[in-house]
Amino acid sequence: MRNIxxxxxxxxxxxLQQSNEGMIEIQRNDLAxxxxxxxxxxxxxxxTRFTLxxxxxxxxKRGGGGYIRIQRIELNAHGSVLDHIxxxxxxxxDQTTSEGLLYQLKESGYITSREAALMKAAIDREVLVLKLPLRDEIRARILKAMLISLLSK
Structure with missing residues (x-):
């Protein structure tokens, strides 16, 4: 059973998928x-799940008429995906940002779940046992090389 x-x-x-504008506005208390x-x-x-x-x-927007607006950033054109990368x-x-990027590319259909899992495993801090900032630099090089290889078809 899934959790709340x-x-x-x-x-x-x-x-969000059903929204014509590509965004939704919610009232936190109403949703609760x-x-x-x-x-x-x-x-x-x-x-935790709707991050940049x-x-x-x-x-x-806080207050009486407050709301939370969530908008999905669409990666439409192949060139814009590479620019975004x-x-x-x-x-x-860092690891959190790299995992978020992989998640976004997987959700947008640019990479498969398997490709995302392989890349995530290769750039994990338990694999790249180096001191910062070298670890983040090596992670960036590995991730960039893998994504360019996959997306430059």
Whole structure:
């Protein structure tokens, strides 16, 4: 059985897919009531599963008419994907950001789940047993080389 965080995440992703504008606005308390959970659970899901690294922009407005707006960043053109990769990776990349990038590329259909898993394993901090910042520099080089190889068909 899936936990409440996964259920909320799936609900929000489905709502985003059904949205004509590519974004949704939600009321945190209303969503918490809908899923019979505390509002902080909604915050947790949004802050951990809808990050910029994973391809989402989240804005919030507090107060009486407050809302949380979630927008999916679309990677449409092949060139824009490579640009996004180079901007995200640059000269170094930490593990969390690299995993977010792989997640975003997998969700957008640019790489398979298997390719993402292989790359994630190759750039893991347990494999790259080096001191920072060298580890992040080596991770960036490996990840960039693998992604360019896969996406330059």
């Amino acid at each position: 965080s996964e259920i909320i995440e799936q609900y929000l992703k489905q709502s 009531d809908q899923f019979a959970c505390v509002p902080s659970q909604i915050n947790y899901v949004i802050s 690294e994973k391809g989402y922009i989240v804005e919030s 180079f901007k995200t990776i640059s000269g170094q990349i």
